[in-house]
Amino acid sequence: MFDPHHLTVLADTLPNPGPKAPPGMGKTFSDWISWGKYVGMFAGVMGFIACGIMMMIGRRNRSHLSAEGAGGLVWVIAGISTVTLSVGIVTAMMGG
Template sequence: MLTHLADVALNVLAAPEPADLDPGAIEIPGLGFLVTQLLGWAKWALIVAGILGMFICAGMMIMGRRNRSSTAVDGATGIPWVLGGLTLGAVAATVVGAVL
């Protein structure tokens, strides 16, 4: 009798299973295609912005080669920012999936 009460108490006081609390992502009916298309456009825009950012940094470094060293330095310091933005865009889905 005492062990039965202990089992009942453990079942009542036990924490719920995590699967019960997190049902997972469920697509809103009819919005899957639209969201996929918007994310595709955003990815394309990030690629274009990354390429333009690298071109701008390269141009600044080329133009600042002679007598304008601060322009070259600004171009060189922009490269990590471009790469950081591209990296953040590349890992965005993984980070959001890990947090949620």
């Protein structure tokens, strides 16, 4: 007969260690994260510049372009927020 209590006891006995870098890879992983953040920072700056240019060009007789630039700001901010919070969110979820 199926006993759901037995599964709870089994789950309580399984180990749940925190994340650990393989030997010699800690600095390498840290470098990769740093490079990814740097690329994200560069892309965010370029995104803001592109949105600003679109808004300036679209000021006269091209209101659609200006609206696209203003709408793009939301996506740039969302992307920057995701890059900025990525390490904290993953660490919180994985228990690091």
